[in-house]
Amino acid sequence: MDLQYLVGIDRQLLQAVNGAHNMFLDTLMVTLTSGVTWVPLYIALLYMVVKNKETAAQVAFVVAGAALCFTITEVVTEGIVKPWVARPRPCSDPEWMAYVHVVNARRGSNYSFFSAHAANTFGITVFFAWMVRNKVFTWLLVTWSLVNCYTRLYLAMHYPSDIIVGLAFGALAGSLSYLAYWGMAKTTGAKQHYVSSQYTPTGYAIADIDVVAFVLVATGIAAIVISLMMH
Numbered sequence: 001m002d003l004q005y006l007v008g009i010d011r012q013l014l015q016a017v018n019g020a021h022n023m024f025l026d027t028l029m030v031t032l033t034s035g036v037t038w039v040p041l042y043i044a045l046l047y048m049v050v051k052n053k054e055t056a057a058q059v060a061f062v063v064a065g066a067a068l069c070f071t072i073t074e075v076v077t078e079g080i081v082k083p084w085v086a087r088p089r090p091c092s093d094p095e096w097m098a099y100v101h102v103v104n105a106r107r108g109s110n111y112s113f114f115s116a117h118a119a120n121t122f123g124i125t126v127f128f129a130w131m132v133r134n135k136v137f138t139w140l141l142v143t144w145s146l147v148n149c150y151t152r153l154y155l156a157m158h159y160p161s162d163i164i165v166g167l168a169f170g171a172l173a174g175s176l177s178y179l180a181y182w183g184m185a186k187t188t189g190a191k192q193h194y195v196s197s198q199y200t201p202t203g204y205a206i207a208d209i210d211v212v213a214f215v216l217v218a219t220g221i222a223a224i225v226i227s228l229m230m231h
Contacts, residue, residue, distance in 0.1 A: 006161075010159045010160055010161050011090075011096070011099075011159070013153075013159075013160040014090055014100070014153060014156065014159050014160060015099065015100070017150065017153040017154055018090075018100050018101050018153060018154055018155075018156045019101065021101045021103075021154070024227055024228065025154065026103045026104070027226075027227040027230050028223060028224060028227035029103065029150075029151045029154045029155055030103060030104065030106070030151075030155070031223045031226060031227055032147060032148065032151045032220075032223055033117070033148065033151035033152065033155060033157075037219065037223060038144075038219065040215050040218075040219050041144070041212070041215055041216050041219060043215075044211055044212045044215035044216070045066075045128065045212060046063075047208070047211065047212075048132075048204065048208045048209065048211065048212050049062045049063070051205065051208045052203060052204045052205055052208060055188060057188050058185060058188050061181055061184040061185050061188070062131065062181060062185075064181070064184070065127060065131075065177045065178060065180060065181030065184075066124060066127055066128075066177070068177045068180055068181075069123045069124060069127045069173050069174050069176075069177035070120060070123065070124065072123070072173040072176070072177065073116060073119035073120045073123045073169065073170060073173050074116060074120065076119075076169065076173075077114060077115070077116040077119050077166070077169075078110065078116055081113065081114060082110055082111040082112075082113065082114075082116075083111065085111065085113045086111055087111050087112045087113040087162075088111065088112060089107070089108045089110075089111065089112040089156070089157055089158065090112065090156040090157070090158070090159060091106070091107050091108060091155070091156035091157060092107045092108060100156040101156065102155075102156060103154075103155055106155060106157075108155075108157050112157070112158050112159060112162050113159075113161070113162050113165070114158075114161075114162045114163075114165040114166045114169065115149065115152055115157075115158045115162040115163050115165075115166035116166070117148050117149065117151075117152050117157075117158075117166070118145070118148070118149045118152070118158075118162070118163045118164075118165075118166025118167050118170060119166040119167070119169045119170040119173065120170065121144065121145035121148045121149070121170065122142075122145045122166070122167045122170030122171055122174065123169075123170035123171070123173040123174040123177070124141070124145075124170075124174065125138070125141040125142055125144070125145045125170070125174065126170065126171050126173075126174025126175055126178070127174040127175075127177050127178050127181075128141060129141065129142075129174075130174070130175065130178040131178060131181070131202060131204075132200055132202060132204045132209065133200045133201045133202045133204075134200045134204065134206070134209055136209070136213065137200075137209045137212065137213065140212075140213055140216055140217075141216075144216060145167075145170075147220070149163045149166075149167070
């Protein structure tokens with residue numbers, strides 16, 4: 001199995017996603033891929049943390065852990081790997097751009113390998129999954145991350161291999177950031193194990209997790225409605 005064969009599979013998978021397009025999906029994918037769209041989710045996550053931590057220091061350590069995760073993924077993807085590999089994005093590759101659907105002339109900047117969207121969103125997903133320890137919450141965040149990844153394929157900003165490597169690196173960054181967070185949190189006397197049907201094993205109230213879930217789902221629905229109206 002040579003490299004050209006793998007590149008061919010990469011391009012075929014990209015075309016399968018990018019080729020299934022219409023005006024409604026064009027608008028929806030542009031909306032969902034924007035970080036601004038998900039600001040309510042980030043606020044809801046911060047709300048959940050503030051509600052379930054006993055001291056300002058404990059809240060600060062969670063914020064620091066999440067910030068560390070984002071910093072790792074951004075520095076490695078945008079500052080190191082992309083310039084080093086210098087793989088053109090599908091939508092701006094002179095040898096390939098004619099074969100993909102480009103939405104609103106969005107060509108992107110920088111390079112393709114590997115996806116910062118995948119690394120960032122999955123890194124945050126894994127970080128909070130370790131911290132909260134709730135299956136429904138985890139799967140909602142996984143879905144959020146994968147939706148972001150799908151938009152990058154649909155918009156021809158990345159190849160599937162860019163997404164897969166981004167997800168793997170995000171999982172690593174999220175896990176390492178959680179370990180760093182827990183090392184700091186232990187100094188404040190934070191507890192790790194709770195036994196209650198109203199709380200997760202790490203002490204997060206189910207009611208507050210429900211708020212995050214509601215905001216996440218509501219944001220997705222709002223994006224769909226807005227895209228339908230614009231369409």
